[in-house]
Amino acid sequence: MAWSTHAHPLVRKMESIVVLSGEERDALSALPLQIQELKADQDIVREGDRPSRSCLLLKGLACRARTTAEGRRQIFSFHIAGEIPDLQSLHLKTMDHTLQTNTPCTVGLIQHEDLRGLCERHPRISSAFWRETLIDAAVFREWMLGLGTKRAEARMAHFFCEMLVRLKAVGLADSDTCPLPLTQAELGSALGISTVHVNRVLQELRAADLVELTRGTLTVKDWAGLVRLGGFDPTYLHQHDRMAA
């Protein structure tokens, strides 16, 4: 049964994307992982690095970000268990941004040569990885749309929608609440607004009885309202056009 939850987080994640054969599942499980425990706010790979391995996130929240010469930071994406946020380094030698933890994390480092071998022997796994990076890009575009065209409340609402949907997809959220252990400053860096403004917008959303965000937990009180305000349409996450076997 291709749908079984599997102990290995990578297998579980892949099965949410593509139907795996037993052999493929085994190959994924057999990937040598160098497990590492990281504290919060630590860099995993830095801009300019030329890494020889990629990082499978096993536990915790991480993000990709870059800082301007003027010291302004933009967070590009957040990443949760099962994802390989720097899979791109398999094909792009030099990191053009930094991958860092937001919370304490457990990661499994995978040698690029192992990944390459896996991709050679299992073209459909290769395609699935490729696909993952394409979805990343789709999320970037969606955020761009927000940054370029929407005001702060809409961006924040959209962001909450996205995180809830993504976390639900991997079983890390129930229908209306999920962990979201971010400071308002981090939220601001992701949404492209100042910390002060994050605070005020958050109060608005609270006052409108759309969401509650306290001590690292997001509670959605009015999903339909949040979706409307954020202009959220989950198509871009491509969760439901799974590839055939």
Next chain:
Amino acid sequence: MAWSTHAHPLVRKMESIVVLSGEERDALSALPLQIQELKADQDIVREGDRPSRSCLLLKGLACRARTTAEGRRQIFSFHIAGEIPDLQSLHLKTMDHTLQTNTPCTVGLIQHEDLRGLCERHPRISSAFWRETLIDAAVFREWMLGLGTKRAEARMAHFFCEMLVRLKAVGLADSDTCPLPLTQAELGSALGISTVHVNRVLQELRAADLVELTRGTLTVKDWAGLVRLGGFDPTYLHQHDRMAA
């Protein structure tokens, strides 16, 4: 000699990324293309479509964009000859944005099955395609950084730098001038600023003797100054970490 300019635009583009064997070159040249001539401002693939082929741009300027429910448009990227802007549709069934022409274009449509066959038989071509989509994503991130953290002048300066560098890389620009047939409205949709503001910022850049932009031609008069203003660092274009043979 792997470096020769090749008649086939796709081969030329690929050779700027990866060193090709003769066999690989032949396989690329042999791809069946359905040539099509398009007028300016025409949709090539639309949001929601489920295309069975991808579009190789042979001539002209195209862009990917999406429009908000409120009618605001964000351009995500521009594409030039040799690129396959919707290569992603090979692995993401449903289009989450629209690909459209900015100028009259010549395109060559490639069946997905042909691309898949090519990728199966030539894993290094597959990797190079993957890599292309990863560079796309890197460009998205760079634009996000601009949208989220930089002011209008810097964004515009950065954009001009990027276009000049990219066009130079495929021989469509000389050292300080390149075609850039965009209206100020289109420029605004890309940079996330209003048309009126585009005009004013453009005047500033002109007054500072950084660039000239007239009748579809960009002339850079002070490259160093433009780079400084835009905070432009071409690393993210990954032009120089070409993959080995």
Next chain:
DNA sequence: CGCCTATTTGATCTGATTCAAACAATGTGG
């Protein structure tokens, strides 16, 4: 020429930033 589209200019308004300070939590060492 007259039409349409693109550019330019001016005046006004507003979402969001900045600066500054108060306040609340959370954690640390004595």
Next chain:
DNA sequence: CCACATTGTTTGAATCAGATCAAATAGGCG
């Protein structure tokens, strides 16, 4: 267990980048 330091949140006031609205001007082009 409290005092203190640190980090995160909240509030207020002033300012600004850029949007919006409206109208004038300038180019193409059939």
